Amino acid sequence: MDILNQLAGGFAVALTPENLLYVLIGVLVGTIVGMLPGLGPMAAIALMMPIVFSMEPASAMILLAGVYYGAIFGGSTSSILLNAPGVAGTVATSFDGYPMARQGLAGKALAIAAIASFVGGTVGVVGLMIVAPQLARFAIGFGPAEYFALMVLGLTAVASLSGKNLTKGMIAAVFGVMVSLVGIDRQTSILRFSFDLPELYSGIDFLVVALGVFALAEVFRLVRQRQNDDGKSITSLRLNRSELASITPPMTRTSVLGFFTGVLPGAGATIASFLGYAMEKRIAKDGESFGSGNPKGVAAPEAANNAAAVGSFVPLMTLGVPGSGTTALLLGALLVLGVTPGPLLMTERPDVFWGVVASMYVGNLVLLILNLPLIPLFARILRMPKAMLLPLIVVFCVIGVYALSFSVFDLWLLLGFGVIGYGMRVAGFPAAPLILGLILGSLMERAARQALQISGGDWSVFVTKPISATLLGIAAVSVGLTVLSHLRRRRERVLVSS
Amino acid sequence: MRSIMTGQRLVAIAIALFSVGYLVIAFRIPDFALEVSMQPATFPKVLGLSMLVLSGLLFLQRPTAAEPTSEPGRRDAIVMLISMVFYIALLVPLGFALTTAVYLFAMAFYLGYRRHWVNAAVAIGIAAGLHATLAYALGITLPSGPLPL
Numbered sequence: 267m268d269i270l271n272q273l274a275g276g277f278a279v280a281l282t283p284e285n286l287l288y289v290l291i292g293v294l295v296g297t298i299v300g301m302l303p304g305l306g307p308m309a310a311i312a313l314m315m316p317i318v319f320s321m322e323p324a325s326a327m328i329l330l331a332g333v334y335y336g337a338i339f340g341g342s343t344s345s346i347l348l349n350a351p352g353v354a355g356t357v358a359t360s361f362d363g364y365p366m367a368r369q370g371l372a373g374k375a376l377a378i379a380a381i382a383s384f385v386g387g388t389v390g391v392v393g394l395m396i397v398a399p400q401l402a403r404f405a406i407g408f409g410p411a412e413y414f415a416l417m418v419l420g421l422t423a424v425a426s427l428s429g430k431n432l433t434k435g436m437i438a439a440v441f442g443v444m445v446s447l448v449g450i451d452r453q454t455s456i457l458r459f460s461f462d463l464p465e466l467y468s469g470i471d472f473l474v475v476a477l478g479v480f481a482l483a484e485v486f487r488l489v490r491q492r493q494n495d496d497g498k499s500i501t502s503l504r505l506n507r508s509e510l511a512s513i514t515p516p517m518t519r520t521s522v523l524g525f526f527t528g529v530l531p532g533a534g535a536t537i538a539s540f541l542g543y544a545m546e547k548r549i550a551k552d553g554e555s556f557g558s559g560n561p562k563g564v565a566a567p568e569a570a571n572n573a574a575a576v577g578s579f580v581p582l583m584t585l586g587v588p589g590s591g592t593t594a595l596l597l598g599a600l601l602v603l604g605v606t607p608g609p610l611l612m613t614e615r616p617d618v619f620w621g622v623v624a625s626m627y628v629g630n631l632v633l634l635i636l637n638l639p640l641i642p643l644f645a646r647i648l649r650m651p652k653a654m655l656l657p658l659i660v661v662f663c664v665i666g667v668y669a670l671s672f673s674v675f676d677l678w679l680l681l682g683f684g685v686i687g688y689g690m691r692v693a694g695f696p697a698a699p700l701i702l703g704l705i706l707g708s709l710m711e712r713a714a715r716q717a718l719q720i721s722g723g724d725w726s727v728f729v730t731k732p733i734s735a736t737l738l739g740i741a742a743v744s745v746g747l748t749v750l751s752h753l754r755r756r757r758e759r760v761l762v763s764s
Numbered sequence: 765m766r767s768i769m770t771g772q773r774l775v776a777i778a779i780a781l782f783s784v785g786y787l788v789i790a791f792r793i794p795d796f797a798l799e800v801s802m803q804p805a806t807f808p809k810v811l812g813l814s815m816l817v818l819s820g821l822l823f824l825q826r827p828t829a830a831e832p833t834s835e836p837g838r839r840d841a842i843v844m845l846i847s848m849v850f851y852i853a854l855l856v857p858l859g860f861a862l863t864t865a866v867y868l869f870a871m872a873f874y875l876g877y878r879r880h881w882v883n884a885a886v887a888i889g890i891a892a893g894l895h896a897t898l899a900y901a902l903g904i905t906l907p908s909g910p911l912p913l
Contacts, residue, residue, distance in 0.1 A: 433821045437779060440815050444786065444808070451804040454796040458804055459789060489844050489875070490837030653875035654886060657868050660848060664855070665894065669904045677852045685845065693775050711807045718801035756826075 269395060272612075276620025280628050285328050285621070289629045290636070292332020297637055298647055299333075300340025302655070305484055306355075307337035307575075308698070311595050312476040313659075316666035323603040324617045328625040330596055331579075335387060335626070338535060338575050339633055340644075342379040342568055347372060347645060355535030355571040358543040362556060362563030369559050373503040373641075378564045380638050381505075382517050386569035387630040389521035390528070390576025394583075395623055397529065398612070402584040405609040410716035411727050413586075415737035417710045420587040422744045424699040432752050434695045442703025443710075445470055453715060465675040472598040474676050475704055477663045478683025479690070479697045485656050486688035503638060513565040516546045524570030528577020530589065535571040535578070542570030576626060583607050583619055587706075591698030594705040776823035783819055787812035840875070847871055859909020865891035 279285060292314070299310035310333050318326035341356035346363035359379060366375035408416070424439045448459045449469030460466040520542030527538035546566035547556040556563045581589045586608040588594035600607050605618055612619045637644070667680045687697055721727035729735045790808035851867045858866075868887035877883050898904040 431825070433818055433825060437815065437818045437822065440811055440818065444811055444815075447808060447811075454800060454804050456794060456796060456804045458793055458808060459786075486841045486844060489840045651872075651877055653872045653877035654868075654883075656844070656875065657871035658890065660844075660851070660871075661864055661868065661890070661894070664851065665898065665906075668855070668906070669898060674852065674856060677855070681845075681848055681852060684848075688841070693771070711802070714807075715800070715802045723801055 269399065272616060272620050273395065273624060275616060276622075276624030277627075279324055279617050279621030280328065280624035285325055285625065286628065288325050288329040289332045289625050289632055292329040293336040293339075293629055293632050293636070296333035296336020296338075297340035297343070297633075297644060300337030301344045301644060301647060302340075305481070305659075306341060307334050307592050308476070308595060308701070309480045309484055310334075310337040311592065311599075312473070312480045313662050313666065315473055315476070315595075315599055316670050318599065319602060319670060321603075323600065323605045323615065324621040326599065326603055327596070327618055327622045330599060331622055331626060332629045332632075334592060334596070335383075335572060335575050335629060336633065338571055339380070339383050339637060342383070343376060343641065343644060346375045346379060346564070355539055355575070356567070357536070358539040358567035358571075359564055361543065361567075362558070362560050365557070365559035366561070366564065371559065374505060374509070374561070375564050376641050377503040377505050377638060378509075378513060378561050379568045380634055380641075381510075382513065382565040382568035383572045384630050384634040385517045386521045386524055386572030386574075387576055387626065387633070389518070389569075390525045390573035391623060391626045391630070393522075393525040393529075393573070394576055394579055394626075398580050398584050398619075401580060402609040402612050405585055408585075408609065408733070409731075410713045410720065411731050411734040412737065414710060414713040414717055415728060415734040415741070416585055416587045417706050417713060419737050419741040419744075420581070420589060420706055421702065421710075422741045422748075424702060431694065432748060434693075435699045438690065438695050438697065439699035439703035442475075442700040442705075443707030444703075445475060445700075446704045446707035447711070452712070463675075465673060470679060471667075471671060471676060472602070472704060473670060474667055474679050475683050476595055476598070476701060477666055478680045479687030479700060481659055481663050482680065482684030483687025483691060483697065485659050486684065487691055488652065489656055503641065509561060513561055516550070516562045516566045517569040519549075520546060520566045520570040521573040524573030525577040527570070528574030528589075529580045535574040535590070538574035538577075539567035539571040542566045579622070583611055583622070584609055586611075588702065591701050594698075594702045598701075598705050770827045772825070772827035773823055776819045779819035779822065780816060783812050783815040786815065843874060844871075847874075856907045857909060859911050860906035861891045861895040862909050862911055864894065 280289070295314060296307070296310050299305050299313065300307060311330055314330060314333050318329055321329070338355055342359045342363065345356040345360035346367050349360050349364040363375045363379065366372065405412075421439060424435045444459075446469075448466055449457070450460075450467055451458055457467065520538075523542055523545060524535075524538040527541060528535065543556075543563060543566050546562055547553045550556065550560070550562055552560060552562075575592075578589050578593045581587050582593040582597055584607075586597065586606060588597045597607060605611070605615055663680060663684075664677060667676050668674075670676075689695075690697055690700070717727050718725070727734075728738060787809065790805055790812050793805035793808065795803050795805065847867065847870065851863060854863045865887045868890060869883055872883050872887070873880070895906060898906055
């Protein structure tokens with residue numbers, strides 16, 4: 267009953283005309299930005315962030331969460347129509363979505379994606395509602411040592427965000443932590459890495475880095491491939507009853523799987539979508555037709571990635587530890603808004619937590635009833651000339667940074683991080699670990715210091731407290747497993763090539 | 765025979781040099797006069813050393829495929845960078861609206877958009893619209909330059 271009461275309170279927040287408008291704007295903007303190949307949820311959230319900084323925290327999160335799942339949905343549209351996923355989480359959707367579009371079934375594939383996203387999102391929200399309060403109750407007794415261990419565990423997400431090369435992912439994460447230390451040290455007031463530049467005394471703004479390495483760096487990358495892709499035209503969106511019946515079981519199964527994958531630090535939407543796809547391919551009687559336009563192959567990854575997107579809110583909201591690059595951005599936004607997510611969030615700021623939960627219900631519904639009829643219109647955006655789009659993204663980045671700090675120095679920093687982000691992409695370094703390191707870095711240092719202060723400088727505190735030791739153990743095992751699987755893959759590659 | 769100096773190795777050397785520079789600065793961070801649980805230089809030193817070790821690992825690794833770059837693509841990226849330098853440098857002296865309109869028009873033209881009147885209308889419309897929205901709706905004062913805004 268308690269949960270239902272609180273959820274009712276959440277709906278009271280989410281259904282105010284103002285917040286309803288924010289859900290609508292968030293979902294729309296997210297869908298549009300997510301559709302543009304190359305621009306994913308991270309770029310979409312980074313671009314919207316300057317707008318939310320002056321808003322109420324609950325409204326801001328409602329808007330950003332809308333952008334997040336809107337962008338994942340938008341990514342599936344470009345996966346299906348162009349075979350060019352805007353987001354890693356929708357790569358698996360293109361396996362069967364694009365073949366369907368080539369067979370003239372683009373409309374059906376898009377409708378399946380929309381329905382599966384809705385189901386996945388809704389199952390995810392129910393899961394969030396049930397799991398988050400339990401986890402928060404458990405985490406309420408966490409001290410600095412446990413938090414430090416949790417953040418280490420959060421950093422192991424780098425492993426799965428690294429793609430092919432773990433070393434490069436770790437380098438990006440360490441660089442992110444380094445950036446987070448620039449400026450006055452809060453505990454001792456000693457300046458670090460500020461090169462006597464007063465502009466750097468208060469540190470490097472998180473938004474400058476996020477817009478630089480995601481949005482601006484993408485502009486540099488996209489400008490290299492300037493021709494527009496031709497999208498497949500959209501056909502009927504209607505599904506018949508037997509088609510709906512055939513995709514319902516896969517959608518339900520992969521939603522549950524996706525949610526739990528999303529809750530785990532480091533797993534997230536991409537892994538969830540691949541896991542969901544692989545699982546359904548194995549289960550389905552017509553598994554061999556996966557990859558050549560099977561509707562179940564669209565429904566499974568779509569339900570899974572949307573459920574996982576919601577699932578990733580569990581560690582973010584209850585522990586204050588992001589498990590993915592996108593939730594790291596959201597955590598950064600929350601901190602700037604003066605809200606510290608953690609086990610106390612639900613009691614101290616129920617409006618933020620339950621408002622976001624309720625708005626996700628609303629958002630999923632908006633996504634379904636608004637996006638489905640608007641899909642043909644959205645598809646036209648894919649044909650917007652890149653020559654106009656790219657300079658426009660630059661202008662949005664510049665406004666975003668300038669409106670926040672009124673500092674031209676920050677604009678140069680933005681450009682610098684754009685170049686760094688582009689260089690990272692060219693050299694094959696992933697950008698998401700950088701953001702994770704940037705957000706977790708200074709928090710980690712603070713937690714470690716507090717823990718050491720309480721223990722009187724005794725470093726063993728991190729391994730003698732049972733929860734902290736367990737968390738560090740899980741982190742070690744997860745890193746160990748990743749290293750092993752990387753080594754095995756490399757050996758296989760060597761064997762194949764010889 | 766393939767050269768020993770692959771792109772990845774050069775990157776690894778650059779990162780190693782960066783780490784050394786970082787460590788030099790980290791070792792120069794003064795200690796806090798009072799006793800604290802962790803000196804301000806401790807964490808940076810650990811980070812610098814980790815980065816150095818990672819760059820060593822990267823140097824020893826078999827190179828993974830990086831994104832291929834084409835010559836015209838690279839030129840476009842450089843033009844984009846230079847145009848942004850001008851955009852930022854002129855933002856305050858010429859004002860947001862004027863700089864943005866010129867930037868949008870010039871870049872769309874460079875990137876191959878040939879319907880000039882449409883381009884001009886879009887550039888001016890967006891620059892003026894953004895200025896008006898920010899200034900009047902959100903109360904954010906942007907540099908106005910010589911224009912009487």
